Amino acid sequence: GESVGLHLPTLSVQEGDNSIINCAYSNSASDYFIWYKQESGKGPQFIIDIRSNMDKRQGQRVTVLLNKTVKHLSLQIAATQPGDSAVYFCAESESGGSYIPTFGRGTSLIVHP
Amino acid sequence: GAVVSQHPSWVICKSGTSVKIECRSLDFQATTMFWYRQFPKQSLMLMATSNEGSKATYEQGVEKDKFLINHASLTLSTLTVTSAHPEDSSFYICSARFSAANEKLFFGSGTQLSVL
Numbered sequence: 001g002e003s004v005g006l007h008l009p010t011l012s013v014q015e016g017d018n019s020i021i022n023c024a025y026s027n028s029a030s031d032y033f034i035w036y037k038q039e040s041g042k043g044p045q046f047i048i049d050i051r052s053n054m055d056k057r058q059g060q061r062v063t064v065l066l067n068k069t070v071k072h073l074s075l076q077i078a079a080t081q082p083g084d085s086a087v088y089f090c091a092e093s094e095s096g097g098s099y100i101p102t103f104g105r106g107t108s109l110i111v112h113p
Numbered sequence: 114g115a116v117v118s119q120h121p122s123w124v125i126c127k128s129g130t131s132v133k134i135e136c137r138s139l140d141f142q143a144t145t146m147f148w149y150r151q152f153p154k155q156s157l158m159l160m161a162t163s164n165e166g167s168k169a170t171y172e173q174g175v176e177k178d179k180f181l182i183n184h185a186s187l188t189l190s191t192l193t194v195t196s197a198h199p200e201d202s203s204f205y206i207c208s209a210r211f212s213a214a215n216e217k218l219f220f221g222s223g224t225q226l227s228v229l
Contacts, residue, residue, distance in 0.1 A: 008154045032216045043119070043206045043220035044157070089156060091218075099216045100147070103157045 008087060010108045019077040019111075023090035023104045028071060030092035034101065035064060035075045039086045047075070047088075077109075085111045115141050117209050119221025126197055127229055134192045134224045136207030142187035143209035147218065148180070151204040163190045197228040 013019050025033070031052035036044035050057045050064045050073075057064050063076040073090050087108050091101035116139040126132050136146055144165050149157040161182050162170045169182035179201075181193040190209075194201050204225050208218040 034217070036220075041204075041223065041225065043117075043208075043223045045220070046217065049217065093216050095216070099210075100159065100162065101216065101218065102159075106156050108154075 008106050008108045010110060012110045012112065013080050015080060015082060015111055015113050017080055019075075019080045019084070019109060021075045021077075021088050021107045021109065023073040023075075023107075025071050025073060025090065025092040025102075025104065027092060027094060027102070028068075029094045030102075031095050032093045032099075032101075033064070033066060033073050034091045034093075035062075035073075036089045036091060036103075037084075037086045038089060038106075044089060080109075080111050082111045082113050085109055115139075115209070115211075115219040117143075117207065117219045117221045119207050119224055121224055122222060123225040123227070125227045125229065128198050129196055131193055131195045132197055132226060134194075134205055134207070134226075136190045136192070136209065136221050138188045138209045138219070141209075141211055143190075143211065144187065146184060146190040146207055146209045148182060148190075148192050149206045149208065151206060151223075153204075157206065160192075194226065197226070199228045202226055202228045 034049040035047040038044040048059045048064050061078045065074045087106045089106045090104040093101040118137045120135050146163040148160045151157050160175045163182045163184040165184045171177045184190040206223040207221040
């Protein structure tokens with residue numbers, strides 16, 4: 001959902017720790033979910049996606065978990081590095097609609113060396 | 114991966130002038146492009162959906178006469194902020210996808226607009 005008027009939640013971790021970023025989505029009909037990483041002053045970059053017929057998907061150092069029962073999505077980053085510092089957004093879309101994704105509020109990840 | 118190029122990266126203009134932002138898909142044809150607006154420390158707000166060869170679809174609350182969108186080719190969409198005012202200052206981001214049935218979006222690098 002929108003975060004108009006609200007500051008981004010922040011997650012601070014030490015380099016080497018694992019990070020978990022959470023996202024609650026609103027549309028129970030959404031069946032496709034994407035995590036994006038946005039560095040300051042840049043456009044979002046695709047990280048990983050997952051469809052609703054899965055509950056877990058792994059990439060390089062990242063894992064996305066999907067819990068449709070509670071409409072919750074999480075992004076796990078293993079061995080977090082300073083270069084992972086950015087704002088992370090989840091996005092949901094519905095294949096029965098027009099596939100236009102709705103972006104979540106975003107979480108600012110700060111990795112301390 | 115697919116590359117979306119957005120220009121300019123930043124622009125400063127005087128109040129009352131118009132500013133054009135370009136969004137190009139460099140290595141694929143994009144039937145659909147999206148324009149977003151982002152305020153500091155906030156999420157992306159969809160402004161409009163741009164379809165090649167047809168009129169853009171604007172989200173509720175977005176003035177179509179203020180934010181003119183043109184998608185004249187499969188690789189280029191432009192957003193023109195007309196008669197810009199300080200409240201239009203924001204980060205504008207475009208994105209593109211291969212087709213209406215492909216959900217994955219590829220984003221441009223964004224344009225920081227500052228209206229004096």
